[in-house]
Amino acid sequence: MPLLRSYTPHYFSIDDIMATQERLPCKFEVDVLRLGEYCRNQAKIIMSNTTALKVAKKSFLDPSSDDEDIKTGTTLELPYWLARALCNRNRSIVSVNIPRIYKEAYREILKAEASVVDLHRLCVYFYEFGSYLSGFNHRDSTEIGNLLVQCFKDRFRLIMDWAQNSSGDTSGSGRGAGSDPTARLDNLERGLLITGRSSWEALEAWLSQGGGRPIGPANMVVNHQKRQLANASVS
Amino acid sequence: MFGDKAFELIKELERCPDSLPAFNDEGVRQVLEEMRVLFEQNQKDVNVSVSGDANYFAGVQLRHTSLERNKRCLLAYLYNRLQYIRQMRWEFGSILPPEIKFNLCEPEVKWFGNYSKYLANYMKTIGDGYGLDLTQDTKPPKSLYIEVRCLVDYGKLELEDGEIVLLKKNSQHLLPRSECEPLIRQGILQHIVH
Amino acid sequence: MMDPAEVEFIAEKQMVEIVPNFNFDRVYLISGEIGPFRAGLPVKVPIWMAINLRQRQKCRILVPDWMDVEKLEQAKEDESASRYFTKMPSEHYMAEAQLILSACGEDVPRADEIRTALKDLWDMRMSKLRSSVDTFIKTGGTHARLDHLTLMEMNSVRPLLPHALDQLHRLSTVRFVFSPLVNSSSCFDMHISILYYCFWC
Numbered sequence: 072m073p074l075l076r077s078y079t080p081h082y083f084s085i086d087d088i089m090a091t092q093e094r095l096p097c098k099f100e101v102d103v104l105r106l107g108e109y110c111r112n113q114a115k116i117i118m119s120n121t122t123a124l125k126v127a128k129k130s131f132l133d134p135s136s137d138d139e140d141i142k143t144g145t146t147l148e149l150p151y152w153l154a155r156a157l158c159n160r161n162r163s164i165v166s167v168n169i170p171r172i173y174k175e176a177y178r179e180i181l182k183a184e185a186s187v188v189d190l191h192r193l194c195v196y197f198y199e200f201g202s203y204l205s206g207f208n209h210r211d212s213t214e215i216g217n218l219l220v221q222c223f224k225d226r227f228r229l230i231m232d233w234a235q236n237s238s239g240d241t242s243g244s245g246r247g248a249g250s251d252p253t254a255r256l257d258n259l260e261r262g263l264l265i266t267g268r269s270s271w272e273a274l275e276a277w278l279s280q281g282g283g284r285p286i287g288p289a290n291m292v293v294n295h296q297k298r299q300l301a302n303a304s305v306s
Numbered sequence: 307m308f309g310d311k312a313f314e315l316i317k318e319l320e321r322c323p324d325s326l327p328a329f330n331d332e333g334v335r336q337v338l339e340e341m342r343v344l345f346e347q348n349q350k351d352v353n354v355s356v357s358g359d360a361n362y363f364a365g366v367q368l369r370h371t372s373l374e375r376n377k378r379c380l381l382a383y384l385y386n387r388l389q390y391i392r393q394m395r396w397e398f399g400s401i402l403p404p405e406i407k408f409n410l411c412e413p414e415v416k417w418f419g420n421y422s423k424y425l426a427n428y429m430k431t432i433g434d435g436y437g438l439d440l441t442q443d444t445k446p447p448k449s450l451y452i453e454v455r456c457l458v459d460y461g462k463l464e465l466e467d468g469e470i471v472l473l474k475k476n477s478q479h480l481l482p483r484s485e486c487e488p489l490i491r492q493g494i495l496q497h498i499v500h
Numbered sequence: 501m502m503d504p505a506e507v508e509f510i511a512e513k514q515m516v517e518i519v520p521n522f523n524f525d526r527v528y529l530i531s532g533e534i535g536p537f538r539a540g541l542p543v544k545v546p547i548w549m550a551i552n553l554r555q556r557q558k559c560r561i562l563v564p565d566w567m568d569v570e571k572l573e574q575a576k577e578d579e580s581a582s583r584y585f586t587k588m589p590s591e592h593y594m595a596e597a598q599l600i601l602s603a604c605g606e607d608v609p610r611a612d613e614i615r616t617a618l619k620d621l622w623d624m625r626m627s628k629l630r631s632s633v634d635t636f637i638k639t640g641g642t643h644a645r646l647d648h649l650t651l652m653e654m655n656s657v658r659p660l661l662p663h664a665l666d667q668l669h670r671l672s673t674v675r676f677v678f679s680p681l682v683n684s685s686s687c688f689d690m691h692i693s694i695l696y697y698c699f700w701c
Contacts, residue, residue, distance in 0.1 A: 077663040079670065082378060083385040088316050103364040105351065150309070156371035157364075164364045202671055219671045227637045227664055231630065234660055259667060267660035270501055274656055277504035281598050283448050284505065285497035289397035292493045294324045295406065446509035
């Protein structure tokens with residue numbers, strides 16, 4: 072895949088689909104009728120919910136209830152794509168609340184020491200999700216928008232330094248890589264780091280060996296061979 | 307919740323950026339089934355709404371959004387796989403390793419074959435009637451002949467001038483760059499620079 | 501972004517003086533005519549040709565004037581004294597030096613010192629570039645003037661810098677960008693939905 076392309080969200084973008092799946096607290100402003108399946112499945116979803124946001128206790132709908140409707144006033148954590156469609160200027164089926172990591176307390180921390188915050192743990196899609204949130208007509212919208220820009224600027228030096236200092240491994244998912252500071256990057260920053268690092272490595276190799284470097288096997292071929300080898304050693 | 311199964315498909319792709327996971331037939335079938343149910347229920351509620359009862363609007367809206375989300379996830383699943391499959395033509399060449407081909411569904415295998423054919427035809431038509439292999443010369447060439455070491459027992463390779471070279475594991479050869487570059491890209495030969 | 505090998509390929513078009521040890525008529529190439537070659541008389545040729553002839557022992561390469569320890573030490577001093585980038589003796593100084601020194605390093609006196617001086621100069625300029633990039637992002641500038649930066653140096657911040665600027669631009673204009681999920685109006689949407697289902701009934 073053309074991995075060096077700069078990222079802009081589009082309909083088919085995996086990153087954008089992942090980012091729009093992040094959840095936010097919503098409160099139903101009207102009754103939504105005949106959603107039997109929806110209610111019954113809620114319990115299961117809440118159990119398997121792996122997003123960083125914690126589900127508030129009151130968002131549990133009684134799984135044994137035969138109630139097929141969502142009553143006005145129910146609060147639930149909905150993924151962004153659903154919340155966005157149900158909440159807009161003309162007619163709000165739900166009202167949304169901003170997740171706490173974008174609220175003032177966290178904004179202050181990010182303003183003060185952006186470069187040491189573990190964004191990956193706060194939200195893997197910190198910038199993407201944040202910029203969608205700033206699109207809601209919420210009183211904090213402008214603040215969130217400004218925060219994202221400032222935060223990105225403050226952390227850019229880190230990304231550039233890490234990209235140009237080839238020690239450390241970011242090829243892994245970053246989870247569990249406790250000692251690796253690049254594990255603190257959110258998805259967008261990580262993308263920049265990876266492209267920056269690969270071009271830097273090419274430059275370093277050129278400086279030490281010149282342009283007469285050998286032709287190598289294609290990336291996909293290398294990955295495939297590695298996997299074959301790993302499979303062979305397992306079986 | 308609605309859309310979760312479709313999202314699973316996307317997560318599958320996201321989890322392995324360096325490889326193509328097996329086509330998830332069952333997952334796709336389940337998403338299509340969910341979409342069918344959503345659609346039918348919405349049809350029912352819309353009929354009620356049209357006859358004057360506005361209370362079902364919210365439910366229709368919720369299900370309709372979920373339908374659209376499912377559609378987006380499904381299309382993105384297929385699209386991103388195709389992007390990957392297209393790239394494979396450039397990196398593996400026109401023949402895929404069997405373990406990889408195994409992960410493609412029928413229509414994808416067919417698509418790969420067609421893409422490969424169109425690309426080959428296109429490359430034949432350019433370059434003033436001689437054809438031009440666009441997968442060649444990924445870096446500016448320094449010399450016409452290069453030294454290579456064979457990494458596997460490949461067998462015979464016939465060069466353009468008719469000469470036949472036996473490529474045995476660990477044997478070294480001085481070959482025209484244009485004829486061995488594809489084999490280097492496929493990991494059969496190793497380019498040696500002193 | 502270009503691969504450094506591609507930048508080097510462009511640098512190979514630079515001219516260099518050689519002293520051939522053979523006689524040959526003028527050669528007509530797409531890029532211009534070269535020669536005639538007279539044994540013992542200096543002639544200007546592109547670097548790629550000089551290297552090829554040198555590899556076949558057909559010529560001696562005359563190293564460009566600026567590839568000289570004293571001149572490079574001076575350039576280093578100028579570079580460290582200036583806030584801005586100073587003008588390099590060649591648009592492709594790094595690539596040219598690397599090509600020529602690796603083809604005929606043994607013929608060049610103090611070749612290792614030249615290599616070290618060049619590397620120092622390069623490192624100095626790279627760290628200058630890094631801090632300008634950082635300041636540029638931090639102050640939110642929209643344009644910057646960077647004279648005398650060579651192609652290989654510019655290429656070193658690609659694609660990181662342009663991509664970072666793309667993202668920054670996107671984040672600061674975010675409320676107006678493409679969003680597949682924003683509905684202009686739910687009433688409007690509702691009618692669409694209803695039409696949609698009525699149509700399929």
